[in-house]
Amino acid sequence: MLALIIVIAIVVVLVLAVVGAYNSLSKLKIKVDEAFSTMDVYFKKRYDLIPNLVETVKGYAKHERETLEAVVNARNSAISAQGDARLENENALSGALNKLFALSEAYPELKADTQFLNLQNQLQKVEEDIANARKYYNGVVRQYNEKCITVPSNIVAGLFHFEQKPYFSVANEAERENVQVKF
Numbered sequence: 001m002l003a004l005i006i007v008i009a010i011v012v013v014l015v016l017a018v019v020g021a022y023n024s025l026s027k028l029k030i031k032v033d034e035a036f037s038t039m040d041v042y043f044k045k046r047y048d049l050i051p052n053l054v055e056t057v058k059g060y061a062k063h064e065r066e067t068l069e070a071v072v073n074a075r076n077s078a079i080s081a082q083g084d085a086r087l088e089n090e091n092a093l094s095g096a097l098n099k100l101f102a103l104s105e106a107y108p109e110l111k112a113d114t115q116f117l118n119l120q121n122q123l124q125k126v127e128e129d130i131a132n133a134r135k136y137y138n139g140v141v142r143q144y145n146e147k148c149i150t151v152p153s154n155i156v157a158g159l160f161h162f163e164q165k166p167y168f169s170v171a172n173e174a175e176r177e178n179v180q181v182k183f
Contacts, residue, residue: 021156028144032165035137039168042130043078043090049126050075050097053119057100067103071096087168094130097123134168141165 054068074096078089101120145164148157156162 021153025162031140032144035140039133046126049123056116071100138167
């Protein structure tokens, strides 16, 4: 009888441990999804500002078609991408926007245009928000990934197919370089 009680107690403790680990992983997965959704809101805000910015620059820099097309193409790629490709395309879009702002340095009348300055300020604010959202996302992903690989929760993660999530990072080394515009 005592042996049966001990076995039941051990089973109950194991079940509670599995349920606790599962709930913990589930909560962290929800936080990762919420963090990505927050970034997505800022990405949408950026997508909405880009066409106005490009149109403003077009009036001043008609011969800079390549740079403007690169921004538009990067925006469209980022909008249509899913999953891990989305993270890579967002990094490419950030690089294209940096080139666009560097381009404005060559046009003093563009730098003085109030509409351009307003759009640039709005976009810079959105970029700051995106940077903060990326930090939050990466922090939550770190917690979640740690939980997925540490004992004993890694056993539960494996049983219930909790997969590690990718960090949001600059994948292309060229994007880490300072933008230089030469005429």
